[in-house]
Amino acid sequence: MFPDADLPARQDLVLTGVTAVTMDPRLGELEDATVTVESGVITAVSTEPPAGSAGPGTRVLDGRGLIVLPGFVDTHWHLWNSLLRGTVGDAPGRDYFSVKRGLGPHHELDDFYWAARFALAEAVTAGITTVHNWDHNVRSADDADVNVRAQLDAGVRGRFSYGPRDSTPADEPMDLDDVRRFAGRWPAERLDGLLDVGVALRGPYRTPAEVYRREWATARELGLPITMHCDRCLREEGCRSCGLTRLADEGLLGPDMQIVHAVHASAADIAALAATGTSVSLSPITELRTMGFPLVSEMIEAGVPVSLSTDTLAMPTAPDVFTTLRAVEAVETARCGPAAVTPRRLLQMATIDGAKDLGLGDVTGSITEGKRADLLLLDAAASNLLPTGDVIEALVRQGRATDIVAVVVDGRVLFENGRLTQPSARAAVAGADARRNALVERARVAGDWD
Known part of the structure; x- marks a missing residue:
């Protein structure tokens, strides 16, 4: 059963007195700034006092003591298996892939819908306003449709692949x-400006040439962006290449292509990515647990577009962007030295670089006039952020998801004062245990779970 539509209406907003971390290189960081939102669009970003009085129905917020950031962008997340959280662990037969194979076939339409809503609710509480829903378990047309419906119902921007x-x-x-x-079922006019659609392909290391070439050709004929995992090595001893030069030789890389992970990429692989404008989505927490060290510094230094992602809730992880940024900085400092990645570059990867990866650089990822209003408001007086020197360094090195006081997506307030504003989002969280338990029981009855 799917809920009635309860997405809050867009609000016209005037945020005054905020510290604006715009991630727009022309604007930088602005103290005592005013950000104006009308009909879901950022219409002004200024340090000048607002001219005149706000229009009727406009909500004016005194933002003194608040930091405003563009919403975070997650570029690779398997929403469909979010209800597997709590079933994956270290015991034999309980690794991620075994659990996914055992429980994946037993998902019903409601499971796909509510798994996506559950993950998207958690995304909102973590300040993630754009999510690439990477679905590698589409078993029917209805499965795909309910995933799109879930994201539209949640009001979270992104892509369904x-x-x-x-x-x-x-x-x-x-x-x-x-x-x-x-x-054809989901043209742009049905997607409310929030979503687009793409394809998630297996590629030449999982399928023979006659399969992957046909899939690639169809995607490009339809003009759909393509994404592909490059993770076959996992922790295999001596693995030193992802074989991405092969994709380059076949003309399969390019600006419409996103590679995920590429932890074992060779120098030649990285050069091929850079030369073709192919982007890479890194999932640092799950990569460190299951694959090895993400090659953040090497990718950046080569000029490869790099963004960040959660991957899955099924593994022991959480979509806490601030924690991920700190982990990346610590690992890269240990691997490559303190100049390898800067706090500013890390925050850029989580915002504007992620938006560009998904073709949304003109829509979101920075606080810029004309872009959609995807915004986070954080408590600048939180003890973990004080005393504050450089605001970006403070956010990346000391920030917490608990510092977030409000989340706005497309002009809609989806989180405020520690609470999701949508009843259906709260229901997705409250019902997660029962839905997971019912899924496991169906698998047990079928003999696929013990």
Whole structure:
């Protein structure tokens, strides 16, 4: 059962007296700034006092003591398996891949919908306003449609990438006819400016040439952005290449292509990514747990567009962007020295670089006039941020998700005063345990779980 629509209306807002960390290189950081939002659009960012009185219905917020940031952008997240959290662990047969294979086939439509809503609710509380829903368990047209509906119902910006069902045989193509129909069912005018659609392909290391070439050709014929995991090595001894030069030689890389992980990329792989304008989405926490060290410094130094992602809630992780940024800085300092990544570059990866990865650089990722109003308000007086020197260094090195006091997506206030504003979002969180338990029981009855 899906909930009635309860997405809050857009609000016209005037935020006064805020410290604006705009992530716009022309504006930088602004003290005592005013940010104006009308009909979901940022219409002014200024240090001048607002002219005249606000219009009727406009909400004016005294932002003294608050920091405003652009919303975080997550560029690779398997929303469909979010209800597997709590079933994955270190015991035999309880690793991520075993659990995913065992429980994946037993997801019903309600599970796909509520798993996505649960993850998106957690995203909002963490200040993530854009999510790339990377679905590698599309078993039917309805599965894909309910994922899109979930993201529209949640009011979170992003992309839905249509992939094959979990554990599809290597020689079996994904349902390309339904990919065509799916793209036709969800034209831009149905997506409210919040979403676009793409495809998640397995590529040449999981499928034979006749499969992956056909899938690539269909995606490009339809003009759909493509994403692909590059994680086959995992922790294999001596693995020193992702083989991305092969994709380059076949003309499969390019600005419409996103590679995920690439932890074992060689220098030649990285050069191929940079030369073709191919972006990379890194998931540092899950990569450190299961694959090795993400090559953040090497990618940046080569000029590869790099963004950040959660990957999945099923593994022992959480979409806490501030914690991820600190972990990346610590690891890169240990690996490559203190100049490898800066707090500013890390915050850029989580905002404007992520937006550019998803083709949304003109829509979100910075506090810029004309962009959509995807904003975070944080408590500048939080003890962990004081005393504050450089505000970006303070946010990256000491920030916490608990510092967030409000989250706005497309002009809609989705989180305020420690509470999700949507009843359906709160219901997604409250019902997660019961839905996970019912899923496990169905698998147990079928003999796929013990």
